[in-house]
Amino acid sequence: MSFLTITFAVLFYSATILLIVGLARRIRMYVKTPAPLKIPTTPAPTTSGGVVLRMFREVVFFESLFKATKWTWLFGWVFHMALFAVLFRHLRYFQEPVWEPVIWVSPLFKYLAFAMIIGLLGLWARRIFVDRVRYISAPSDHLMLALLLGIGVSGAMTTFVAHTDVVAVKSFFRHLMMFDFSTMPNLPEDPFMVAHLALVAALMIIFPISKLLHAPGVFFSPTRNQVDNPREQRHIAGWARKLEQ
Amino acid sequence: MAKTDFDIPQLEEYTETPALEVGTMAHSKPFVAKVQFQEPLGYPGELPEDWQKQAIDAMGDLLGKYRSLQVYLDSCVKCGACTDKCHYYLGTKDPKNMPVGRQDLLRKVYRRYFTFAGKYFPALVGAKDLTKDVLDDWYSYFHQCSQCRRCSVFCPYGIDTAEISMAAREIMARIGVGQKYCNEIIGKVFKIGNNLGLPEAALADTLEGLEEDVEDETGVAVKYPLDQKGADILLVTPSADFFAEPHVDGLIGYGKVFHEAGVSWTLSSKASEAANFGMFIGSYENMRRISMRIREAALELGVKRIIFGECGHAWRVAYSFLNTLAGPFDFLDPKYPVPQHILEFTWEEIQKGTLNIDKSANDDMVLTYHDSCNVARASRMGTEPGGQFMIPRNVIKAVCNNFVDMAPETIHENTFCCGGGGGLLTDDLMELRVKGAKPRMEALSHVIEEHGVTNMAAMCAICKSQFTKVLPYYGMSMDMIVSVHQLVSNAIVLTGQHTDEDQVSTGDEQVAA
Numbered sequence: 204m205s206f207l208t209i210t211f212a213v214l215f216y217s218a219t220i221l222l223i224v225g226l227a228r229r230i231r232m233y234v235k236t237p238a239p240l241k242i243p244t245t246p247a248p249t250t251s252g253g254v255v256l257r258m259f260r261e262v263v264f265f266e267s268l269f270k271a272t273k274w275t276w277l278f279g280w281v282f283h284m285a286l287f288a289v290l291f292r293h294l295r296y297f298q299e300p301v302w303e304p305v306i307w308v309s310p311l312f313k314y315l316a317f318a319m320i321i322g323l324l325g326l327w328a329r330r331i332f333v334d335r336v337r338y339i340s341a342p343s344d345h346l347m348l349a350l351l352l353g354i355g356v357s358g359a360m361t362t363f364v365a366h367t368d369v370v371a372v373k374s375f376f377r378h379l380m381m382f383d384f385s386t387m388p389n390l391p392e393d394p395f396m397v398a399h400l401a402l403v404a405a406l407m408i409i410f411p412i413s414k415l416l417h418a419p420g421v422f423f424s425p426t427r428n429q430v431d432n433p434r435e436q437r438h439i440a441g442w443a444r445k446l447e448q
Numbered sequence: 449m450a451k452t453d454f455d456i457p458q459l460e461e462y463t464e465t466p467a468l469e470v471g472t473m474a475h476s477k478p479f480v481a482k483v484q485f486q487e488p489l490g491y492p493g494e495l496p497e498d499w500q501k502q503a504i505d506a507m508g509d510l511l512g513k514y515r516s517l518q519v520y521l522d523s524c525v526k527c528g529a530c531t532d533k534c535h536y537y538l539g540t541k542d543p544k545n546m547p548v549g550r551q552d553l554l555r556k557v558y559r560r561y562f563t564f565a566g567k568y569f570p571a572l573v574g575a576k577d578l579t580k581d582v583l584d585d586w587y588s589y590f591h592q593c594s595q596c597r598r599c600s601v602f603c604p605y606g607i608d609t610a611e612i613s614m615a616a617r618e619i620m621a622r623i624g625v626g627q628k629y630c631n632e633i634i635g636k637v638f639k640i641g642n643n644l645g646l647p648e649a650a651l652a653d654t655l656e657g658l659e660e661d662v663e664d665e666t667g668v669a670v671k672y673p674l675d676q677k678g679a680d681i682l683l684v685t686p687s688a689d690f691f692a693e694p695h696v697d698g699l700i701g702y703g704k705v706f707h708e709a710g711v712s713w714t715l716s717s718k719a720s721e722a723a724n725f726g727m728f729i730g731s732y733e734n735m736r737r738i739s740m741r742i743r744e745a746a747l748e749l750g751v752k753r754i755i756f757g758e759c760g761h762a763w764r765v766a767y768s769f770l771n772t773l774a775g776p777f778d779f780l781d782p783k784y785p786v787p788q789h790i791l792e793f794t795w796e797e798i799q800k801g802t803l804n805i806d807k808s809a810n811d812d813m814v815l816t817y818h819d820s821c822n823v824a825r826a827s828r829m830g831t832e833p834g835g836q837f838m839i840p841r842n843v844i845k846a847v848c849n850n851f852v853d854m855a856p857e858t859i860h861e862n863t864f865c866c867g868g869g870g871g872l873l874t875d876d877l878m879e880l881r882v883k884g885a886k887p888r889m890e891a892l893s894h895v896i897e898e899h900g901v902t903n904m905a906a907m908c909a910i911c912k913s914q915f916t917k918v919l920p921y922y923g924m925s926m927d928m929i930v931s932v933h934q935l936v937s938n939a940i941v942l943t944g945q946h947t948d949e950d951q952v953s954t955g956d957e958q959v960a961a
Contacts, residue, residue: 229522236515239732241768242608244600244825246833246861261604271529271602279527279604329528334468336528338543339552341574343565344526412564413573417605420523425516426597426606431828433768434785437775442513446736 205389211400212379212387218407225411226419233423237440247431254430261427275329282322282351285315289358296373297380316359323352347413350402357399367393454879456921457539461894462855463887465532466541473542473883477588478876481626488635489734492624499623500578504561506619507554511562513732516611521558523605524548530599530609535864536592539883544589547599547609553585554616587625590616592880594870595728595761596821601861613870614730621729629874630725637738642687642721648674651720654690662700668942670707672699675749676714681706682746683715683790684722684766685757686909694931695912698758701933702790704940708804709797713755719745722762723909727769728871735765739773752781755788758931760820760908761869763789767827789829791907794936795839798846804941807849813903814850815935816895817841818888818915819863820908834860840907840932847939852899858891866906868914885918893924907932 204212248254260266265283269276292312295301327348330340361367368391378387390396409415422428483493496502511518530547532538537545544550552574559566559575566575576582595610620626636645646654655672662670673679683706689699706713719742726735746754754777756766766787771777777786785792797803817840829835837860845851858864867884895901906912906929915929 233515233519236512236518238515239513240772242516242611242826244597244606244608244861245828245836247828249831249833261606265604267602267606268527268529268604271533271604275527275529326527330526333528335465335531335543335546336526338468339526339528339531339546339548341526342571343569343573346572409565414523414525417523417525420519421605423515423519424523424606425519426600426608431833433771434787437771439772440513443732443736443772446733 204384204387205392207392207397208375208387208389211375211390211404212384214401214404215376215379218404222407222410229411229416230419233419237442238425238429239440239443241429241431241433241438242425243429243431244426245431247429249431251430254428258422258428262421275326278322278325278329280322281318282326285319285322288312288315289319296369297376299377313362316355316362320352320355320359323348323355327352343413347415350406354399354402354406357395357402360395361393361399365393365395367391367396372396452879452882452921454882457883457886459886459890459893459922461890463538463858463890466538468543468546469541470543473536473540473545473592473880474585474588476592476877476880478591478872478874479628480587481621481628481631485628485631485635486621486624486626488638489621489626489631489729489731491621491626491631494624496623499583502623503578503583503619504557506622507558507615508562510615510618511558514611514615516608517615520551520605520607520611521555524551524555524607527604529602529604530607533599533602534593534609535596535598535867535887536594536880536884539867539886540592540880544585545592547603547607550589550593551607551609551612553582553589554612557582583620583625586616586620590620591627591872591877592884594821594865594867594872594884596865596869597825598821598862598865601825610870614727616730617728618730621731627729627871629876630729630871633723634725634729634734634738637721637723637725637741641718641741643723643725644687644690646687646690646720648717648720651690651715651717655715658696658700658703662703666942666945668707668945670703670942672703673714675717676712677749679712679714679749679751681711681713681753681755682719682742682749682751683713683755683757684719684742684745684762684787685715685790686722686759686762687720688909688913689757690720692909692913693916694927694929694934695758695909697934697937698907698931699933701931701935701937701940702757704937704942705790705794705797705803705933708940708942709793709802714749714751716745716749718748722756722759722766724762724765725871727761727765735769736773739765739770742770743774743777746777747779753784753788754780754786755790755793757790758907758909758933760822760910762909764822764826789839791839791843791932792829794933795830795843795846798843804943805847805939806941807847807939809938810848810935811850813848813930814852814899814901815844815848815930816852816854816892816901816904817844817859817932818854818866818904818906818911819859820906820911821863821865821869823907824863825861840905844905844932844935847935852895852901854891854895858887864888864891866908866911866914867918869908869910873910873914881914882918882921885914885922889918889922889924893922896924903928903930905930905932905935
């Protein structure tokens, strides 16, 4: 095995562990921390079914962001949806045999890389040109966009400009997933593919220690996930109940 | 109008988002609570030597107790959706009054002490040590948030700056840096029973005076009972209702509605205050202690129902928190929600037809209505989501002929705070209050010009006091503000009431016939 192949094998195992363990710990903390008071932003659903629907609209359509600012919504929504579509298409690099729906959408979904890049550029432009957004941006906020753009652009390069030996890349990941190192092929030494994989690993590593925590966070947001029924049902946290004794 | 040492904003036709100007409100801060206002609430009187450590410990404690705080400090992506949503930013242009700007004052310290990135790469993620300058910023800007939750409507993760402000104020109080206005008032509630420090005898006198006034005017003996054991309904209302204008006209209205509905009711000298400033300072313990008075009063008086008068944050604490803080209320009549809002009661009576209404009594006014933030975005009325918007409007329309709403982006859940909520209704924050009122003043002046609006109805003691004080700064008259139940009071024709208006309107009918 080449040095590059060994490096990336170690890198992806580490990144995967950090991502899963980091996220699991964070989510466990969110689960365990009580919400002592009913604070849904009203008007709010009065049933759990209603809350599921509210969360669905929030996560799929970015409802609140749409109410707030149309440009940020447009770029943000296009970026996220294109990202999910592209990720879905990426299943083909990890499955054997590849799931039918992935095969169907693949020829079309590959162009969504451009939507993703345009979305990111739009968001970055707002960060640079809108004085209020510029004021609240830390270096990490710019770097995060650079990282995602790097992933999008390097990935698009391997698909549209400098074709990489994607069969070898897939074989590498299949072997990683099966913990089969005896017949593991070498990763192609293609600069765009190397950059793409390195940046993805970096993203996985910083996910649980960065603002990317908004992804699990939104599901735990009490203003969005609580049912508006405080008069009907008494809501009390463990630590608050202790005050009653 | 009072002389000012600050510029009063020019009203625009529509509220525009201003370009930011750093530090315009860095000087604004309320008086710090002295030791005698801190101790009754369980807080130290002055900054201890190891205040940084104590503040960080307090933050850690709150992070473990409030999921909102933990999730909101983690989740912000700095998208900017909230940046033009706060009335204090729109009125002052200070970027630390953008909701995210305000949150970041706490978030940067959270990151420094509680996150990997902030511990090892502080510059990269904008993490900062907790220094005296940072504490000063906290004190200044966390007292420039009225906890109105408008930002939480627009945030894609529902981040509520009110939660952050409350936590920050609790942390500061725990290291001896409490706010005088709120803490002094909470002390009065504990000692005397209400925010104004109105003792029982004075309260009884006031209510007797009201009975006389109403009887003089209408010829009907409407009662305003105090501590009447065995009454069906305990009315808990903000103490401003006992004497302030236009609040007291609302209280007169509640009494008339109860009288006509034929129910027995009482006020309580023990729970002679609906307000609960424990929420403003973010203290669960104090909020709970204040709430328990209401439970105790209900038990002592043996009532069957609890109804709250017109007050915004009090209704949030009542509707959303009372069951949590002072429940369960299984000793009350299970037929009624606990608690109810006076507007829920009045609207029901109007629908039942028990009230004899003469809408023309309000014909001298063209009304608009200000949705109070805590009612709009932190509570409900009735059984349907959004009842908190419809029920007050239904009542107003049932008692008035002329009603116009303000622009849609300034009402319902989009409503702008009056500028004085969240424990900021104090003269030491006058500049902030005037500037923070700008978006609401713009929407109001727009309907005045377009639709000839003469009066704005409100249903929150703080909104009423704030507007009464601030309207003159913008060249409008302080008596434009009316209580919703003042309108009800004007229009109710009490059973057996004989007034001049009756005779006049009878005359009109004859002419028309």
